[in-house]
Amino acid sequence: MKRPRKVIIIGGGLGGLWSALRVAEAGFQVDLFSLFEVKRSHSVCAQGGINACFDTKGERDSIWQHTVDTLKGGAYLANQPPVKSMCEEAPGLIHTFERMGVTFSRTAEGLMDLRLFGGVKNRRTVFAGASTGQQLLYGVDQEVRRQESLGRIRKFEWWEFLSLVLDGQDTCKGITAMNLRTLEIKSFRADAVILATGGMGQTYGHRSTNSTNSTGAAACRVYQQGAWLANTEFFQFHPTAMLGDDKTRLMSEAARGEGGRIWVPQDPEDTRRPTEIPEQDRFYFLESWFPSYGNTVPRDVASRAIWRVVHEMKMGVGGEHKVYLDLTHLNPGFIEQRLHAILDIYRKFHGADPVHEPMEIYPSAHYAMGGLWVDFEKDESSGGMKPGSQRNHATNIPGLYACGECDYGYHGANRLGANSLLSASFSGRVAGEAVAAYLKGLQDDLQSVPEYKYLNEVARQQAINQTLMESRGEENPYALHHELGELMSSRVGVVRDNDVLRQAIDDLSELEERSLHINLQETNSWSNQGLAYTRQLQEMIRLGRVIAVSALARDECRGAHYKPTLDLTIPENTYPGDPAYEKYREAWKQQNKDWLKTTIASASETGPKISYQPVDLSVLPPEEPRDYR
Amino acid sequence: MKTIDFQIRRQDDPYSPPYWQSFSIPYRKGHNVVSALMVIRENPITQEGHHVDPVAWEFNCMEEVCGACSMVINGRPRQACSTLVDTLTQPIRLEPLSKFPVIRDLMVDRSRIFSDLKKVRAWIEIDGAWDIHQGAPRVSPEAWKENYLYSRCMSCGCCMEACPQYGETEDFVGPASLAAVRLMNAHPTGQYHKAQRLHAIMAEGGLSDCGNAQNCVRVCPKEIPLTTAIGELGRQVTLQMMKDLLGKSE
Numbered sequence: 049m050k051r052p053r054k055v056i057i058i059g060g061g062l063g064g065l066w067s068a069l070r071v072a073e074a075g076f077q078v079d080l081f082s083l084f085e086v087k088r089s090h091s092v093c094a095q096g097g098i099n100a101c102f103d104t105k106g107e108r109d110s111i112w113q114h115t116v117d118t119l120k121g122g123a124y125l126a127n128q129p130p131v132k133s134m135c136e137e138a139p140g141l142i143h144t145f146e147r148m149g150v151t152f153s154r155t156a157e158g159l160m161d162l163r164l165f166g167g168v169k170n171r172r173t174v175f176a177g178a179s180t181g182q183q184l185l186y187g188v189d190q191e192v193r194r195q196e197s198l199g200r201i202r203k204f205e206w207w208e209f210l211s212l213v214l215d216g217q218d219t220c221k222g223i224t225a226m227n228l229r230t231l232e233i234k235s236f237r238a239d240a241v242i243l244a245t246g247g248m249g250q251t252y253g254h255r256s257t258n259s260t261n262s263t264g265a266a267a268c269r270v271y272q273q274g275a276w277l278a279n280t281e282f283f284q285f286h287p288t289a290m291l292g293d294d295k296t297r298l299m300s301e302a303a304r305g306e307g308g309r310i311w312v313p314q315d316p317e318d319t320r321r322p323t324e325i326p327e328q329d330r331f332y333f334l335e336s337w338f339p340s341y342g343n344t345v346p347r348d349v350a351s352r353a354i355w356r357v358v359h360e361m362k363m364g365v366g367g368e369h370k371v372y373l374d375l376t377h378l379n380p381g382f383i384e385q386r387l388h389a390i391l392d393i394y395r396k397f398h399g400a401d402p403v404h405e406p407m408e409i410y411p412s413a414h415y416a417m418g419g420l421w422v423d424f425e426k427d428e429s430s431g432g433m434k435p436g437s438q439r440n441h442a443t444n445i446p447g448l449y450a451c452g453e454c455d456y457g458y459h460g461a462n463r464l465g466a467n468s469l470l471s472a473s474f475s476g477r478v479a480g481e482a483v484a485a486y487l488k489g490l491q492d493d494l495q496s497v498p499e500y501k502y503l504n505e506v507a508r509q510q511a512i513n514q515t516l517m518e519s520r521g522e523e524n525p526y527a528l529h530h531e532l533g534e535l536m537s538s539r540v541g542v543v544r545d546n547d548v549l550r551q552a553i554d555d556l557s558e559l560e561e562r563s564l565h566i567n568l569q570e571t572n573s574w575s576n577q578g579l580a581y582t583r584q585l586q587e588m589i590r591l592g593r594v595i596a597v598s599a600l601a602r603d604e605c606r607g608a609h610y611k612p613t614l615d616l617t618i619p620e621n622t623y624p625g626d627p628a629y630e631k632y633r634e635a636w637k638q639q640n641k642d643w644l645k646t647t648i649a650s651a652s653e654t655g656p657k658i659s660y661q662p663v664d665l666s667v668l669p670p671e672e673p674r675d676y677r
Numbered sequence: 678m679k680t681i682d683f684q685i686r687r688q689d690d691p692y693s694p695p696y697w698q699s700f701s702i703p704y705r706k707g708h709n710v711v712s713a714l715m716v717i718r719e720n721p722i723t724q725e726g727h728h729v730d731p732v733a734w735e736f737n738c739m740e741e742v743c744g745a746c747s748m749v750i751n752g753r754p755r756q757a758c759s760t761l762v763d764t765l766t767q768p769i770r771l772e773p774l775s776k777f778p779v780i781r782d783l784m785v786d787r788s789r790i791f792s793d794l795k796k797v798r799a800w801i802e803i804d805g806a807w808d809i810h811q812g813a814p815r816v817s818p819e820a821w822k823e824n825y826l827y828s829r830c831m832s833c834g835c836c837m838e839a840c841p842q843y844g845e846t847e848d849f850v851g852p853a854s855l856a857a858v859r860l861m862n863a864h865p866t867g868q869y870h871k872a873q874r875l876h877a878i879m880a881e882g883g884l885s886d887c888g889n890a891q892n893c894v895r896v897c898p899k900e901i902p903l904t905t906a907i908g909e910l911g912r913q914v915t916l917q918m919m920k921d922l923l924g925k926s927e
Binding site for chain 2: 087144149159160176183261294297298524570571575
């Protein structure tokens, strides 16, 4: 009997679970690997909602407008056919979630309700209270559990992916992974592998909204085995995160979408309680600078505005790095129903009630627009991505696919709020279908890959573990991670400078060297958390270097990547048609000629090697600069 | 110097005996139990000055939404990340959940929660995860409000820890799995397979094992009305039993 084809999926968030469903439904065996129970994946942290055009608010919203907002919001850096397909398929995807049992918030008529989000003018965001990611993940998790009970999906929870196993043609034919309890390292054969391992926010350490497991280590491991990383210099800083020593907790953009206002006291020395400061003594800087979008400008714009207020104008609240996000003018019953989850987080962790007192917030590392480079096949007839093509979401390593936040598609230079749950789900579905197509065309027998390929890789990984376990160096991995977070957020952050970046790259190399001289302070070889942590830390430092090198190379401002000396600003009070504006437009087009291209980082002995690829601009040629005034 | 003092129940592996160790860290405003454990992890020295292995525990989101960091804190099962040190009496006693096998220190094996969700068939049977060009039937805002309460269950295990009927040697599936049945049965198309789920909880380890202690609802970090769900299921099960008795199809 012919052995059934097997697919390994790494990661159990939205991307991984969606791809698992589609691979299983195509009749292939799925082995699903995760660092922990998949239901605890970082997708649960997404709060505000998921975008899809339903146009049920009488605003004449359209799929085309969703596409335009996404492409422009991303400063035209995303390849356009996949974005077009994603926006077109979004409503169908939401309906599938609805069928799976996701509890979307409802209108009086029983329709899925919509809320406003940043970077758009129409209400387009479907939501489940303020815990949308949690609800979406649970919906897919339930379906995966059903497939599991039918024997089509096997879970390997508490296993950490360590490396790919490549055959003689450098095609991916399996993985090695470590059992996080026994620390045993084993190899697993597979006809194809999908990486759905999420973001890399932990490269910014405690200055990130990400879960502690969002390290990017898996992506960095395949990068070192030859996979390309793309556009990693584009890292989103979420404008509204709670302050905190251990982590900065996300306060959803939905807070602004539902009417929240951002402000600082006119006088930073003002000692009055915020609720006692009258309107005329407040500076609503987003509303003042961007009258048409106001508080719902895109995240990169909002984060830079906060940075400017705090650092350039020295107007942070009490002279500190914080501004107010104010909900106190809204109806308490209304916001309680719509935003309960985040109000609850703020109350529990900060001890104050946002219904009565403005929240204190500051931008924080939130989302990697960049990630593993993935291909797509364009459908010439529709202009979108060709459905069912085996090229979609394929990395440059044959047999290896990537989806979700660990890939680089869809968001260009800046992601719009509520597009991440969409891209994670959509890309998971597409990747699953692409792998099914790849397997149907696959001729060779998995068993023909010689066993020594697997044994060698296991031995290499065991050696890394042994070295770390025996290492009695000076360095403390937890302290090093703290240093990494400080370095990345202060020098590879919201605002960048080439000299500072050069210094950061040197310091990152030094950090990498130091991370080899670790003391795990632990002898227990059962469930040794320090070992896994240190291995991830080393990858995070390497990723930090890729981000910094890519950022240094890109000499322009685009979306989340900002170098003030290279900024092209729209001349004040000028609009399309004005000579000054048209001059600006020409300069902007010239910048696009030079820099509207995808950054590709590939690993080499001497560090990341940077090259560029053209962007497919066939859906919306870049004629209109972003303008949120 | 003001400190935060901990007594932590340790266990090196599933088969070795547990023991207690005490730790102190410098006081800092705003610490939660996870952030304090992170400080201990960085420099694992006991109050007596002995260098010991770092404490192992589970955590991920740090926002009380992933359910990973459940443990028993001063005798009460809760999420460590959202438990602020300033609200606790010291020394703070940390123990692993007692109703699940210990893996190491404060880490336990909660895989049973997920196999019980399989047992009670906590899913909606869809034809496939592809687009069928329509959604599910509409839901009234009132029904949504109730369903949403249950859909926030993060399988943290606190309700099971507090439940006198739940245990390693007991069959009872526990309050959270029952609440999942309540939620699935309320879905417009989930209703089609209501009888299957009800039969699952009419079997051994199901609804009748609930002793009505009502501890579950008191410890749920998400304030899910677990006992209300159990009450509703009682009525559903009674109706189902009558249907079964009269030999009526669904």
